[in-house]
Amino acid sequence: xxxxxxxxxxxxxxxxxxxxxxxxxxxxxxxxxxxxxxxxxxxxxxxxxxxxxxxxxxxxxxxxxxxxxxxxxxxxxxxxxxxxxxxxxxxxxxxxxxxxxxxxxxxxxxxxxxxxxxxxxxxxxxxxxxxxxxxxxxxxxxxxxxxxxxxxxx
Ligand SMILES: Cc1cc2nc3c(=O)[nH]c(=O)nc-3n(C[C@H](O)[C@H](O)[C@H](O)COP(=O)(O)O)c2cc1C
Numbered sequence: 001x002x003x004x005x006x007x008x009x010x011x012x013x014x015x016x017x018x019x020x021x022x023x024x025x026x027x028x029x030x031x032x033x034x035x036x037x038x039x040x041x042x043x044x045x046x047x048x049x050x051x052x053x054x055x056x057x058x059x060x061x062x063x064x065x066x067x068x069x070x071x072x073x074x075x076x077x078x079x080x081x082x083x084x085x086x087x088x089x090x091x092x093x094x095x096x097x098x099x100x101x102x103x104x105x106x107x108x109x110x111x112x113x114x115x116x117x118x119x120x121x122x123x124x125x126x127x128x129x130x131x132x133x134x135x136x137x138x139x140x141x142x143x144x145x146x147x148x149x150x151x152x153x154x
Pocket of ligand 1: 011012013014015016017018061062063064065066090091092093094095096121122123124
């Protein structure tokens with residue numbers, strides 16, 4: 001089957017995952033026809049449908065060693081049809097645990113055909129200056145220490 005296009009889908013509140021996806025796509029010598037940024041929850045109202053004639057690159061940051069839980073609904077609603085898929089996770093040089101396998105397994109169930117996978121190291125969001133991210137990371141850390149509950153604030 002001849003590949004006719006490239007679809008990028010990513011969640012990237014602090015921009016690292018987005019820049020990695022775009023760099024990978026840049027090396028693939030394919031026309032990008034779709035760039036789907038699901039960072040804004042409004043964008044996650046649309047279901048992703050893909051065919052076997054396109055390559056899908058899908059990337060998420062690692063949160064607490066996993067695919068961010070709040071992306072589950074969107075990921076599990078993907079409707080792919082033997083779509084060759086590149087799975088990418090981006091982590092803050094702490095650990096990506098099983099996140100890459102988790103992403104791959106979800107995508108297989110949705111009809112994707114993983115052809116490559118990668119775990120890239122990005123800057124950890126908690127070292128960034130952006131106040132929203134920094135506050136979220138500090139609150140998360142505090143809560144985890146006191147309550148041992150993984151709560152996310154995005
Ligand atoms: C709530 C939260 C949890 C995180 N958990 C991990 C983790 O378990 N392991 C790790 O190495 N990095 C972790 N990180 C760092 C992110 O994976 C890293 O900053 C990533 O590059 C962010 O991607 P983005 O710039 O596309 O938003 C976490 C960041 C946040 C905000």
